Amino acid sequence: MKNYRSTLPPLDYLLFFETVARHKNFTRAAEELNVSQAAVSKRIKFLESWLGVELLTRNGRNVDLTKAGHKLAANASEALEYLALGIGQLRQGSHDKLSLASNIAVSQFWLTPQVNEYLLSHDAVPVTVTASNKESDILNQEHDVVVYYGSDIPSGWEGVVLFEEIWQPLAAPGLIAQAPDFSASTLLDFEKLALKWINWPDFIEQSGHAELSAAQRVNLGSYGSSLDAAIRGKGIALGSADVLEFEIEAGRLTPLEGYKLNTGRTYFAIWRTGTLSQRTRDLLRDVGIDL
Amino acid sequence: MKNYRSTLPPLDYLLFFETVARHKNFTRAAEELNVSQAAVSKRIKFLESWLGVELLTRNGRNVDLTKAGHKLAANASEALEYLALGIGQLRQGSHDKLSLASNIAVSQFWLTPQVNEYLLSHDAVPVTVTASNKESDILNQEHDVVVYYGSDIPSGWEGVVLFEEIWQPLAAPGLIAQAPDFSASTLLDFEKLALKWINWPDFIEQSGHAELSAAQRVNLGSYGSSLDAAIRGKGIALGSADVLEFEIEAGRLTPLEGYKLNTGRTYFAIWRTGTLSQRTRDLLRDVGIDL
DNA sequence: AAGATATGATAACCAATAGTTATGAAAAAC
DNA sequence: GTTTTTCATAACTATTGGTTATCATATCTT
Numbered sequence: 001m002k003n004y005r006s007t008l009p010p011l012d013y014l015l016f017f018e019t020v021a022r023h024k025n026f027t028r029a030a031e032e033l034n035v036s037q038a039a040v041s042k043r044i045k046f047l048e049s050w051l052g053v054e055l056l057t058r059n060g061r062n063v064d065l066t067k068a069g070h071k072l073a074a075n076a077s078e079a080l081e082y083l084a085l086g087i088g089q090l091r092q093g094s095h096d097k098l099s100l101a102s103n104i105a106v107s108q109f110w111l112t113p114q115v116n117e118y119l120l121s122h123d124a125v126p127v128t129v130t131a132s133n134k135e136s137d138i139l140n141q142e143h144d145v146v147v148y149y150g151s152d153i154p155s156g157w158e159g160v161v162l163f164e165e166i167w168q169p170l171a172a173p174g175l176i177a178q179a180p181d182f183s184a185s186t187l188l189d190f191e192k193l194a195l196k197w198i199n200w201p202d203f204i205e206q207s208g209h210a211e212l213s214a215a216q217r218v219n220l221g222s223y224g225s226s227l228d229a230a231i232r233g234k235g236i237a238l239g240s241a242d243v244l245e246f247e248i249e250a251g252r253l254t255p256l257e258g259y260k261l262n263t264g265r266t267y268f269a270i271w272r273t274g275t276l277s278q279r280t281r282d283l284l285r286d287v288g289i290d291l
Numbered sequence: 292m293k294n295y296r297s298t299l300p301p302l303d304y305l306l307f308f309e310t311v312a313r314h315k316n317f318t319r320a321a322e323e324l325n326v327s328q329a330a331v332s333k334r335i336k337f338l339e340s341w342l343g344v345e346l347l348t349r350n351g352r353n354v355d356l357t358k359a360g361h362k363l364a365a366n367a368s369e370a371l372e373y374l375a376l377g378i379g380q381l382r383q384g385s386h387d388k389l390s391l392a393s394n395i396a397v398s399q400f401w402l403t404p405q406v407n408e409y410l411l412s413h414d415a416v417p418v419t420v421t422a423s424n425k426e427s428d429i430l431n432q433e434h435d436v437v438v439y440y441g442s443d444i445p446s447g448w449e450g451v452v453l454f455e456e457i458w459q460p461l462a463a464p465g466l467i468a469q470a471p472d473f474s475a476s477t478l479l480d481f482e483k484l485a486l487k488w489i490n491w492p493d494f495i496e497q498s499g500h501a502e503l504s505a506a507q508r509v510n511l512g513s514y515g516s517s518l519d520a521a522i523r524g525k526g527i528a529l530g531s532a533d534v535l536e537f538e539i540e541a542g543r544l545t546p547l548e549g550y551k552l553n554t555g556r557t558y559f560a561i562w563r564t565g566t567l568s569q570r571t572r573d574l575l576r577d578v579g580i581d582l
Numbered sequence: 583a584a585g586a587t588a589t590g591a592t593a594a595c596c597a598a599t600a601g602t603t604a605t606g607a608a609a610a611a612c
Numbered sequence: 613g614t615t616t617t618t619c620a621t622a623a624c625t626a627t628t629g630g631t632t633a634t635c636a637t638a639t640c641t642t
Contacts (some may be wrong), residue, residue, distance in 0.1 A: 301599095327602055330602075350609070351607085351610075
């Protein structure tokens with residue numbers, strides 16, 4: 001009966017040791033392993049104790065491998081290489097794809113720009129983005145990860161904060177140059193499809209800027225249309241600088257300073273509880289979304 | 292740069308998975324791994340999540356490997372076999388030996404019998420036993436493990452309880468048959484080389500059996516001599532049934548019931564703090580001493 | 583030669599995971 | 613149809629992973 005658990009040390013010890021053996025430096029190994037130098041030192045000490053064999057000689061700050069250490073390093077290195085190859089092939093062959101979802105504005109202005117850039121890279125796997133303003137369209141099991149807007153993560157889901165919403169007016173740079181105050185400008189409004197959305201009346205009330213009421217307000221229907229019109233210099237729209245970071249960077253929109261409203265709502269990246277694989281996490285990082 | 296920590300899952304997961312794959316049964320795998328079935332289930336679940344790949348199909352109580360699972364099982368099995376071989380050779384080639392120490396009586400009656408039996412087995416490594424009644428001779432760094440007698444483990448050492456001392460009279464079975472009470476027997480005494488030793492006067496005082504004072508008492512010098520004389524039917528000696536288990540089993544000595552004294556002292560197996568290797572632990576188990 | 587720097591070892595402590603027990607669901611065995 | 617066995621999971625405890633701080637020691641710099 002092959003009982004590896006009793007004949008092998010804790011296997012992560014071997015991985016730590018292989019890294020130390022390769023660098024001949026605990027501090028460098030710790031950096032690669034993303035742990036402290038003390039953690040590496042402890043692991044190697046335990047491994048030597050478990051084996052009853054000295055693997056490294058220490059001479060002040062110099063470290064070298066003993067004969068046994070050389071043998072174990074070679075053995076571990078080959079085994080780890082073999083495992084990494086096998087696991088790499090396994091993941092590669094698992095018909096990788098990434099399925100994302102968000103509301104329309106987030107998709108149009110934040111997700112899709114990043115996904116498009118990613119898809120142009122080599123080694124890209126297929127990515128689909130579902131855009132809908134109906135939560136039932138996006139909060140389902142079809143998607144690996146959802147960019148979710150709200151005050152809390154829904155029940156049965158888990159995730160991380162991407163950014164907290166700071167709602168503010170934005171306009172095309174040219175418009176700001178020719179009409180520096182609101183009274184001569186048009187406030188570009190939209191239909192609220194959810195109570196949690198904040199349109200111009202909500203913004204004016206909650207931010208306390210009563211002087212904004214004097215401006216002309218026009219309702220363009222969808223929120224995306226209000227942003228499109230703002231980009232084309234037709235007026236001032238509301239938005240989140242984080243979601244619109246690419247439009248701002250491109251110089252198509254400029255935030256109007258001094259009018260910020262912390263809405264208390266958040267953009268989360270969420271997934272069904274317990275379903276996020278390391279592979280999905282890695283792919284998201286490649287797209288530009290660090291969890 | 293080979294950063295295996297980011298490209299490989301926690302490696303014990305693979306070991307757990309290999310065991311499940313081999314048994315095709317979580318419960319059987321758990322038994323081999325010495326963990327609960329729930330622990331195995333959790334691990335496999337995490338591994339599948341980490342990989343983003345289903346490794347096993349579950350159908351009620353039936354488990355089978357997916358195609359990916361077969362591949363990973365083969366990959367892991369080969370790597371683990373390779374590692375176990377390398378580590379086995381490393382330990383084999385580390386000039387194994389075991390160095391033990393104890394006081395003379397423990398060595399003569401308890402340790403050496405077990406060591407001798409072990410040395411006759413194949414795969415035995417050299418074992419030395421140092422016997423001395425001077426603590427300075429045995430409490431030093433030369434020895435892997437020391438059988439220590441006292442109320443506590445000395446500072447700088449750690450260890451486990453072997454047995455707690457119950458001190459009692461023992462004699463040859465023939466002597467007990469012909470002289471059923473003490474008055475016609477000789478109490479075989481010895482020189483106390485340490486305050487913590489308990490001779491006949493101590494025993495009589497602490498056990499409350501004042502009637503034992505009527506018996507003739509003779510001092511034979513060493514404690515071992517008192518036991519030797521008892522074995523040869525010359526009288527009644529004091530001793531610990533645990534230490535003398537082999538003499539009792541062989542029928543050379545028999546405890547006299549009803550005269551037990553719990554001395555409050557203990558036989559420990561001890562070693563310098565932090566120095567006990569798994570290999571030493573394994574060798575001791577082979578000798579018959581489970582820590 | 584003296585001081586500064588880098589690295590390893592370890593103590594004390596906190597965080598995260600390993601592992602357990604109990605229990606429910608579902609298929610196999612009887 | 614009932615019992616048994618096995619897997620999944622919740623809730624909890626135990627153990628290990630990992631950190632920070634600090635000391636010892638060799639190397640490097642001045």
